[in-house]
Amino acid sequence: MKNIVLFGGGVHASYCIDIIKKEGKYNIVGIIDSINNIGEEISGYSIIGRQEEINILIDKFNIDAGVITIGDNWSRKVVFDCIKQKSPKFKFVNAIHPSTIIGMNVKLGVGIVIMAGCIINPNSIIGDFCFFATGAQIEHDNCIGDFASISAGSITGGKVKLGKFSAITLGVTVMDRLSIGENTVVGAGSLVTKDIADNVLAYGIPAKIIRSIPKGYKFLK
Numbered sequence: 330m331k332n333i334v335l336f337g338g339g340v341h342a343s344y345c346i347d348i349i350k351k352e353g354k355y356n357i358v359g360i361i362d363s364i365n366n367i368g369e370e371i372s373g374y375s376i377i378g379r380q381e382e383i384n385i386l387i388d389k390f391n392i393d394a395g396v397i398t399i400g401d402n403w404s405r406k407v408v409f410d411c412i413k414q415k416s417p418k419f420k421f422v423n424a425i426h427p428s429t430i431i432g433m434n435v436k437l438g439v440g441i442v443i444m445a446g447c448i449i450n451p452n453s454i455i456g457d458f459c460f461f462a463t464g465a466q467i468e469h470d471n472c473i474g475d476f477a478s479i480s481a482g483s484i485t486g487g488k489v490k491l492g493k494f495s496a497i498t499l500g501v502t503v504m505d506r507l508s509i510g511e512n513t514v515v516g517a518g519s520l521v522t523k524d525i526a527d528n529v530l531a532y533g534i535p536a537k538i539i540r541s542i543p544k545g546y547k548f549l550k
Contacts, residue, residue: 330354330355330356331354331355331356331393331394331422332355332356332358332390332391332392332393332394333349333355333356333357333358333392333393333394333395333396333422334357334358334359334360334361334377334386334390334392334395334396335357335359335360335361335374335395335396335397335398336360336361336362336380336395336396336397336398336399336408336412337360337361337362337397337398337399337404337408338360338362338364338365338369338371338376338398339362339398339399339400340400341398341399341400341442341460342360342371342372342398343371343372344398344442344444345396345398345424345442346371346372346373346374346398347372348424348425348426348442348443348444348445349396349424351426351427352424352425352426352427354422355394355422357374358377358390358391358392359374359375359376359377359378359390360374360375360376360377360398361376361377361378361379361380361382361383361386361395362376362379363379363380377389377390380408380411380412380415381411381415383412383415383416383419384415384416387416387419393420394419394420394421394422395412395419395420395421395422396421396422396423396424396440396442397409397421397440397442397458398424398442400460400462400478400549401547401548401549402460402476402477402478402494402495402496402548403476403494403544403545403546403547404547404549405440405458405460405476406458406476406494409421409440409458420439421439421440421457421458422439422440423437423439423440423441423442423443424441424442424443425441425442425443426443426444426445426446426447428445428446428447429443429445429446429447429448429449430447430448430449431449432449432450432451432452432453432469433451433452434451434452435449435450435451435452435453435454435455436453436454436455437455438455438456438457438458438459438475439457439458440457440458441455441457441458441459441460441461442459442460442461443461444461444462444463444464444465444481445463445464446463446464447461447462447463447464447465447466447467448465448466448467449461449467449471450466450467450468450469450471450487451469451470452469452470453467453468453469453470453471453472453473454471454472454473455467455473456473456474456475456476456477456493457475457476458475458476459473459474459475459476459477459478459479460477460478460479461478461479462478462479462480462481462483463481463482464481464482465479465480465481465482465483465484466483466484466485467479467485467489468484468485468486468487468488468489468505469487469488470487470488471485471487471488471489471490471491472489472490472491473491474490474491474492474493474494474495474511475493475494476493476494477491477492477493477494477495477496478495478496478497479491479496479497480496480497480498480499480500480501480517481499481500482499482500483497483498483499483500483501483502483503484501484502484503485497485503486502486503486504486505486506486507487505487506488505488506489503489505489506489507489508489509490507490508490509491509492508492509492510492511492512492513492527493511493512494511494512494544495509495510495511495512495513495514495515496513496514496515496548497509497515498514498515498516498517498548499517499518500517500518501515501516501517501518501519501520501521501536502519502520502521503515503521504520504521504522507521507522507523507524507525508524508525509521509524509525510524510525510526510527510528510529511527511528512527512528512542512544512546513525513526513527513528513529513530513531513542514529514530514531514542514546514548515531515532515536516530516531516532516533516536516539517532518532518534519531519532519533519534519535519536520533520534520535520536521535521536522535522536523535525538526538528541528542528543528544529541529542530542
């Protein structure tokens with residue numbers, strides 16, 4: 330059983346710990362976090378250090394790989410870049426809840442977190458470091474870009490494209506064959522009935538573009 334470390338000691342850490350323990354594939358050696366005190370515990374696992382110390386921690390705890398347990402898309406990218414700069418060969422694994430239903434011919438990247446009750450239907454392509462919250466439903470032939478996320482209870486129709494770093498938040502429905510651009514956020518409860526451009530915040534029934542947002546925008550504060 331591989332030893333893994335979690336990056337991020339916020340609210341999503343406990344979700345991910347639950348997933349990994351239920352999977353039974355990896356041994357969690359601890360959590361690397363930039364805010365919480367060293368030695369502090371989260372769901373029974375200690376904060377063992379900072380990401381800048383990754384190479385020391387790899388040797389000390391015999392770490393084989395890791396999972397970034399952070400909900401915000403751009404924040405995951407910041408942590409990923411830091412780890413790769415310090416330890417270019419460091420590997421990441423997926424954390425997929427056993428209740429997840431994954432259809433045939435689905436292609437999964439690395440560093441993905443999928444919470445309980447999600448469905449990913451056939452022929453979909455899921456990029457690296459994506460995040461799917463409880464009960465998200467991805468229909469057939471979707472293409473989800475790297476570092477994108479789909480929040481709890483949201484549904485995408487068939488052949489939907491979601492760009493890199495984009496976020497579909499709580500309880501959103503996206504109709505078939507639509508494209509949502511990169512670095513775009515769709516607000517909670519929205520109904521998406523037409524394509525949405527890059528770098529915007531959109532919400533409503535039907536969803537409308539409200540304003541532009543910059544690259545690096547944190548939709549989870």
